[in-house]
Amino acid sequence: MASRVVAGEDVEGFGITFLEAAACAKPVIGGRSGGVPDAIADGEAGFLVDPEDPRPLADRLERLIADPVLRRHMGEAGLARARARSNIKAVKDRLIGLLKALP
Numbered sequence: 001m002a003s004r005v006v007a008g009e010d011v012e013g014f015g016i017t018f019l020e021a022a023a024c025a026k027p028v029i030g031g032r033s034g035g036v037p038d039a040i041a042d043g044e045a046g047f048l049v050d051p052e053d054p055r056p057l058a059d060r061l062e063r064l065i066a067d068p069v070l071r072r073h074m075g076e077a078g079l080a081r082a083r084a085r086s087n088i089k090a091v092k093d094r095l096i097g098l099l100k101a102l103p
Helices: 016-023 054-066 068-085 088-101
Strands: 028-031 046-049
Touching (some): 016 068, 054 068
């Protein structure tokens, strides 16, 4: 999903679709825009690409299609990352940390 900036505004604020894919052990490819880089560990659980240039997107798609071991490895890494970062305790701890940092 090559989300990109349209009219000066980011169209993907977080990237829940990428988190959902990771929870299903699927590697992901996303546009380096908005909150997508927060959702994708580039080169680990998927790839970030320039959303304005179709060639890198096509290259990464071809690479994943051609390499089942890479697909499986990235999918498993994404699942592990989703479990570690998106469980209720991790989210609660991050929220408390942010609230404590407020003036």
